[in-house]
Amino acid sequence: MTNDTRPDVIDEILDVRPGDRLDRVRRARPVAREQAQVAYEAIFRPAHPGALAVAERYAVAWAVAAWTGEPGTVAHYRDRLLEVEPRAEVHAALSRVIADGAGTGPFGRFREPGLAARSTDGSRLVVGAAEVDVLGEELSALLAHAHALTLRPREASPALLEALTDVGWEATEIVALSQLVAYVSFQARLVAGLRALRSTWEVAA
Amino acid sequence: MSEVLHPETTGPDGFTTDRLRWHPWLPPLPVEEFEERHWQGVVDPARAQNPYFALLARQPEILAARTQLDWDVFRNTEGGLPRAEREIAATVASVVNGCVYCASVHARTAIAESGRDEDVHRLLDDGTDAELDERWDALVDLVVALTRSPVDVPADLVSRFAELGLDDVAIADAIASGAFFSWSNRLMLSLGEPSAPARRG
Numbered sequence A: 001m002t003n004d005t006r007p008d009v010i011d012e013i014l015d016v017r018p019g020d021r022l023d024r025v026r027r028a029r030p031v032a033r034e035q036a037q038v039a040y041e042a043i044f045r046p047a048h049p050g051a052l053a054v055a056e057r058y059a060v061a062w063a064v065a066a067w068t069g070e071p072g073t074v075a076h077y078r079d080r081l082l083e084v085e086p087r088a089e090v091h092a093a094l095s096r097v098i099a100d101g102a103g104t105g106p107f108g109r110f111r112e113p114g115l116a117a118r119s120t121d122g123s124r125l126v127v128g129a130a131e132v133d134v135l136g137e138e139l140s141a142l143l144a145h146a147h148a149l150t151l152r153p154r155e156a157s158p159a160l161l162e163a164l165t166d167v168g169w170e171a172t173e174i175v176a177l178s179q180l181v182a183y184v185s186f187q188a189r190l191v192a193g194l195r196a197l198r199s200t201w202e203v204a205a
Numbered sequence B: 001m002s003e004v005l006h007p008e009t010t011g012p013d014g015f016t017t018d019r020l021r022w023h024p025w026l027p028p029l030p031v032e033e034f035e036e037r038h039w040q041g042v043v044d045p046a047r048a049q050n051p052y053f054a055l056l057a058r059q060p061e062i063l064a065a066r067t068q069l070d071w072d073v074f075r076n077t078e079g080g081l082p083r084a085e086r087e088i089a090a091t092v093a094s095v096v097n098g099c100v101y102c103a104s105v106h107a108r109t110a111i112a113e114s115g116r117d118e119d120v121h122r123l124l125d126d127g128t129d130a131e132l133d134e135r136w137d138a139l140v141d142l143v144v145a146l147t148r149s150p151v152d153v154p155a156d157l158v159s160r161f162a163e164l165g166l167d168d169v170a171i172a173d174a175i176a177s178g179a180f181f182s183w184s185n186r187l188m189l190s191l192g193e194p195s196a197p198a199r200r201g
Helices: A009-014 A021-027 A030-044 A054-068 A071-084 A088-100 A113-118 A129-151 A158-165 A171-204 B036-042 B045-049 B051-056 B060-075 B083-097 B100-114 B117-126 B134-147 B155-163 B168-191
Strands: B021-024 B192-195
Touching: A009 A021, A009 A030, A009 A071, A009 A171, A021 A030, A021 A171, A021 B168, A030 A054, A030 A171, A030 B060, A054 A071, A054 A088, A054 A129, A054 A171, A071 A088, A071 A171, A088 A129, A129 A158, A129 A171, A129 B168, A158 A171, A171 B051, A171 B060, A171 B134, A171 B155, A171 B168, B021 B051, B036 B045, B036 B051, B036 B060, B045 B051, B051 B060, B051 B168, B051 B192, B060 B083, B060 B168, B083 B100, B083 B117, B083 B134, B083 B168, B100 B117, B100 B168, B100 B192, B134 B155, B134 B168, B155 B168
Parallel strands: none
Antiparallel strands: B021 B192
8 A cells, every 4th residue: 555655745734644544545546646746846846946946935835825724734835934944034024924815715807708797806915015125026926926816816917927027037937836826726625625525534433 | 038928819708618719928938949858748749839738838847747637637537536527526616716718628528528518508607506416516516615715625515425425536536626626727817818719790
């Protein structure tokens, strides 16, 4: 059953033990299980990081996990960030940005005219000047974009991308950012769903 | 500096099963700049001609992992949830997030796999409150809960599947299919826009 020793972040977050019922369920889709981890490593331990530093990646992931609301995933990325960026003022500034961005989603205006009646509104994040001073313009732009993509993905637009290119981000990093936000959105939900599945067994037992 | 593209397109009016096109807001990686890692990233070389995959090929290691994960979640038919229902999960997430392009692709596949043209169109036209049948309603409710932020999946949404006779792997397939489209929708929505086929008068 445990014929590989590769660490698996989703198992760690869920405290899956080798051979337990959730382990057996995950291993029924072995490629999906393995590639979720390979994708994680490609995003957070990139062979070609480019301009997007690992600390910036963990900072954005922490915020996305927090806005998605899966506590185990939040703790994972906050702890990874601490390992590479221990400065208390950075953590405090990020905590304030995360608190400012709390809200419900997905909301937003549809670009399709026929869906106007299904458009909804919600809170949009503006990173405060005090936080920009600590985090810098580049990371602040990443966080604002990540917030939009987490809670109002259907409002994405060329103008939203220009807020990133205006502070110097290139297409290659923007693709990495989109993948990072989208991956954490998936990962947190997979964890939440599997947690709920396991809870039904505990009730039944 | 990267230039943001502003495609001049006419988008679809709403959710549809029409074949849409997708136009990137950032330049795809030109084929002449592909190195070995980019070819590995697109997995199938024909996808280097597709603007969506050629743009994602700028991060080839992530694209390759994502592609293989996708195929195992949606195409591994060793037990588990029927393919049609995995496609319904993808469609539901796309409707909730508002990804008209993704919804068009997966609604078409859901129809092809299930034959339930009318039910799938009701999901697109009436949204996730549409009543379909006991099993599809359970699937819709689960994926709606999974797609919202903050994510909150009450145990009773999951235990409904067990009561309908689905096993652990089938329930996990429903969870994975729904969750995966919170990934897909955010890529498709954040990097480009759909256009509708021209209508003949």
